[in-house]
Amino acid sequence: MAARGGRGQLHHEPADRARPRRQARLLAGEGRGRGDGRAEHRRHPVSGDGIRLLTPDGERVPHPDYPSDAGPEELRALYRDMALARRVDAEGVTLQRQGELGLWPSLLGQEAAQVGSVRALREGDRVFPSYREHAVALGRGVDPLALMRLFRGVDHGAWDPEAHDFHLYTLVIGSQTLHATGYACGMAKDGADAAVIVYFGDGATSQGDVSEAFNFAAVWDAPVVFFCQNNQWAISEPNERQTRVPLHQRAQGFGFPGVRVDGNDVLAVQAVTRAALDHARSGRGPFLIEAFTYRMGAHTTSDDPSRYRDAAEVESWRAKDPLLRLERLLRREGAADDAFFAEVAVAGEALAARVREGVRAMASPAPEEMFDHVYAEAHTGVDRERAAFAAYQAAFAEEG
Amino acid sequence: MAATRMTLVAALNEALRSVLADDPRTLVMGEDVGRLGGVFRVTDGLQKDFGEGRVIDTPLAESGIVGTAIGLALRGYRPIVEIQFDGFVFPGYDQIVTQLAKMHARSRGRVRLPVVIRIPYGGGIGAVEHHSESPEALFAHVAGVRVMSPATPGDAYWMLREAVRCDDPVIFFEPKRRYYDKGEVDVDPAAGERQPPAHTARVVRPGSDLTLAAYGPMVRTCLDAAGVAAEEGRDLEVVDLRSISPVDFDTVERSVRRTGRLVVAHEAPVFFGAGAEIAAHVAEHCFYHLSAPVLRVGAYHTPYPPSRLEEEYLPGIDRVLDAVDQALAH
Ligand SMILES: Cc1ncc(C[n+]2csc(CCOP(=O)(O)OP(=O)(O)O)c2C)c(N)n1
Numbered sequence: 079m080a081a082r083g084g085r086g087q088l089h090h091e092p093a094d095r096a097r098p099r100r101q102a103r104l105l106a107g108e109g110r111g112r113g114d115g116r117a118e119h120r121r122h123p124v125s126g127d128g129i130r131l132l133t134p135d136g137e138r139v140p141h142p143d144y145p146s147d148a149g150p151e152e153l154r155a156l157y158r159d160m161a162l163a164r165r166v167d168a169e170g171v172t173l174q175r176q177g178e179l180g181l182w183p184s185l186l187g188q189e190a191a192q193v194g195s196v197r198a199l200r201e202g203d204r205v206f207p208s209y210r211e212h213a214v215a216l217g218r219g220v221d222p223l224a225l226m227r228l229f230r231g232v233d234h235g236a237w238d239p240e241a242h243d244f245h246l247y248t249l250v251i252g253s254q255t256l257h258a259t260g261y262a263c264g265m266a267k268d269g270a271d272a273a274v275i276v277y278f279g280d281g282a283t284s285q286g287d288v289s290e291a292f293n294f295a296a297v298w299d300a301p302v303v304f305f306c307q308n309n310q311w312a313i314s315e316p317n318e319r320q321t322r323v324p325l326h327q328r329a330q331g332f333g334f335p336g337v338r339v340d341g342n343d344v345l346a347v348q349a350v351t352r353a354a355l356d357h358a359r360s361g362r363g364p365f366l367i368e369a370f371t372y373r374m375g376a377h378t379t380s381d382d383p384s385r386y387r388d389a390a391e392v393e394s395w396r397a398k399d400p401l402l403r404l405e406r407l408l409r410r411e412g413a414a415d416d417a418f419f420a421e422v423a424v425a426g427e428a429l430a431a432r433v434r435e436g437v438r439a440m441a442s443p444a445p446e447e448m449f450d451h452v453y454a455e456a457h458t459g460v461d462r463e464r465a466a467f468a469a470y471q472a473a474f475a476e477e478g
Numbered sequence: 479m480a481a482t483r484m485t486l487v488a489a490l491n492e493a494l495r496s497v498l499a500d501d502p503r504t505l506v507m508g509e510d511v512g513r514l515g516g517v518f519r520v521t522d523g524l525q526k527d528f529g530e531g532r533v534i535d536t537p538l539a540e541s542g543i544v545g546t547a548i549g550l551a552l553r554g555y556r557p558i559v560e561i562q563f564d565g566f567v568f569p570g571y572d573q574i575v576t577q578l579a580k581m582h583a584r585s586r587g588r589v590r591l592p593v594v595i596r597i598p599y600g601g602g603i604g605a606v607e608h609h610s611e612s613p614e615a616l617f618a619h620v621a622g623v624r625v626m627s628p629a630t631p632g633d634a635y636w637m638l639r640e641a642v643r644c645d646d647p648v649i650f651f652e653p654k655r656r657y658y659d660k661g662e663v664d665v666d667p668a669a670g671e672r673q674p675p676a677h678t679a680r681v682v683r684p685g686s687d688l689t690l691a692a693y694g695p696m697v698r699t700c701l702d703a704a705g706v707a708a709e710e711g712r713d714l715e716v717v718d719l720r721s722i723s724p725v726d727f728d729t730v731e732r733s734v735r736r737t738g739r740l741v742v743a744h745e746a747p748v749f750f751g752a753g754a755e756i757a758a759h760v761a762e763h764c765f766y767h768l769s770a771p772v773l774r775v776g777a778y779h780t781p782y783p784p785s786r787l788e789e790e791y792l793p794g795i796d797r798v799l800d801a802v803d804q805a806l807a808h
Binding site: 180181228229230231232233234235249250251252281282284285286287312313314315319320321380381385386442443445447448449452459460463467470474 | 509510512513514515517535537538539541542565566568569604605606607608749778779780781783784785786787788790791796797800
């Protein structure tokens, strides 16, 4: 397989796209009095959803380079993962609303991108997530309560990365792409038959770190798959505020292949990610996947998307719902019946109930824990502060 | 025009509005500052009124934001940059420290970089990692940038206006947990004459037994602590430093010479923090006026903890009063 430089019309920018010299105007201050400029903003720099194996109506479409042989059982498993992730995610939003979590970044709409990609991984492959990859986490066996602990403020997301081959969440945008690249180089040095996949958003591609990661990975032939979930928005900023070039095309400039895949098509995401991981594992260097998807909810529970985007846009994406699409396929191919969907829904409710109870039962950590693990080896400065803190607490206890 | 009551966020918004209206060379730039009006709404409505040419949504890249602001300033603009949260300034830290802070000196005064970098900072809002930090000492240690932090809506308004007018780069730390505190703001341009310059400290509560020096979010805490102490018959003076670089040592020294005791409080870790500088200075210059060692109150030398522990991590009224007790016991 070789997708170097992208193939087919899917990856090409429409030739007729006029590119206004808006940058120059910005600085000339011509924008004054032009209102909010929404119409101009909403013009998207590229068209085309990317490689697709499954239409929104649930019909399979073959692709010569990215075959999918998913049979009934695998389709059901994919559906189940997506549905459970969606249910856990909805519970995260609810728990935040009820004051049990400080924040929750919803993955609603991105289930196919996450489940398709994580299900393409082999054991031993390593994941570097950003902060919205809840379905990927579940796919790597991380307990949803471990995610909730971070967003409840009980810890900073302290699951064991080794146990799950799933690194800690990273909140500083783009940083993890460099860690992933370094890790992948280490893997290659060790001769491991494995690859790294690193997740980041479309906004992250603006960070210098991400460009540096692309370049390091390219010149070092690092076995890393860069998986960009282009959910169209970086908080309030639409994709064209981040880039003038379709994101998957960035890879070309760094000297490695990049493709766009329909991020709401779980089969296509899985097939493309599999191919990309094979490419990386076989020593041919990095690969960029742009999963073209949509963030259906708010950026996080603190965000109010009605301030910056149209309900009509959200509606248009609803028609591409990744779960509905797979459900249609399952029904079309007779791979699942009502009983299956009902059973998955019941499993979702049970999981949600466990999450809810688990979150409510989470105690705050003991304050002294602040001083644990600041350093790997004893540090007299921290020891002194820990002792002072203990004395201070004890004084309160005495006062009763 | 009489003073009106408004929140600190509204005061900052008014200040930005006024400088954008007054000076066509001013620009507001940052992530989500346009349509969204910033995640804290400090820039709410500004793009609507001044257009995309003046209120610019930038790509998600702090080094890019600060670096291009430097270029714009070189060209005669006055960029006012928003960094979304304290913990995200570091991708731009290189540009601030190695470029923004030094170009004026390096050019022997030829180059001026009137760039304001607004940073919502500090904890107490139950946020996740990187959203609650107090990195002011890291900036105050760098010569060439001014560092300030208002504590009230009135100061937020006037100090931001002054920061924009200043020909030096200013790191403007906004106490995010005081964003929705209300206070009097006199937006009458003539009222500007009556404002103390932004680099000066202000005695916000006179007292005779001990001086409490603070800035930003801790000013409130110290005033509350002074209120509690008053019930116990102790008369504390509270000094709002307002500026962290430079520090108005004259005002601090005058106060300490009268009270004989000083407690410095900030949210940042005590270790190598702003309090250390003030304590050392006062020990050196007011030695014979001191009845007690200068004490510092702040956070511990640990990473900012998960939010469920921030109550214990951040200095509150109790920790301030504990230090006050210790100082008064001498
Ligand atoms: C270095 C840095 N700057 C700013 C932020 C604040 N912030 C958090 S998420 C976000 C938008 C991210 O957009 P994108 O990369 O597209 O990912 P998405 O949230 O859409 O999944 C911003 C600006 C941050 N976390 N880190």
